[in-house]
Amino acid sequence: EIVLTQSPGTLSLSPGERATLSCRASQSVSSTYLAWYQQKPGQAPRLLIYGASSRAAGIPDRFSGSGSGTDFTLTISRLEPEDFAVYYCQQYGSSPLFSFGPGTKVDIK
Amino acid sequence: EVQLLDSGGGLVQPGGSLRLSCAASGFTFSSYAMSWVRQAPGKGLEWVSAISGSGGGGRTYYADSVKGRFTISRDNFKNTLFLQMHSLRVEDTAIYYCAKDYSGAYDFWGQGTMVTVSS
DSSP states (O other), X not given: OOOEXXXXXXXXXXXXXXXXXXXXXXXXXXXXXXXXXXXXXXXXOEEEEETTTEEXXXXXXXXXXXXXXXXXXXXXXXXXXXXXXXXXXXXXXSSSSEEEOOOEEEEEO | OOEEEEEOOEEEOTTOOEEEEEEEEXXXXXXXXXXXXXXXXXXXXXXEEEEOOXXXXXXXXXXXXXXXXXXXXXXXXXXXXXXXXXXXXXXXXEEEEEEEEETTEEEEEOOOXXXXXXX
């Protein structure tokens, strides 16, 4: 069973700073099937990145994804006020069929 | 415009049953795999179940935590996804979201429906 681990649990940053979020898998994950989501309180998650590095429709280019194998990264180049939220990574294809990481909360320093 | 409208949540006693629905519009529903994802209060996201599109024969998949108790199904004529839940437990308390598959990710989500299992 694949387990996704995200670090740090909480990231305290100021607007304009760079955010680097990590997602590590217990076994190799196909890059084709690694995604990142943003969730704000009271809202459904929003797809940011799919295929490890492809931005979803309408996602600003300050969001970027990278990585392969067991280590993946979501980078927000310059934090905007609306970017403070919880971010989840997700894999598809290994047992269980889908799974999510525990999330990283990006809050205002 | 793609829309997913979740409904059917509510308060149910442990051991009870509930049926969730997700009405889809704005895309060719039958062609896409669909899933249910839940989120317990203050917790992270947990995949619950998935069903393939017509190309995949409507094959179903379940998380171990719900296998044998939950059944996912779809009505491609009514563009609706279902989750029949039996033998509900306190730990099934969560917001349940339906989500549309996009190459192994979820590009659209419903607004969620709250299921509370409590005596």
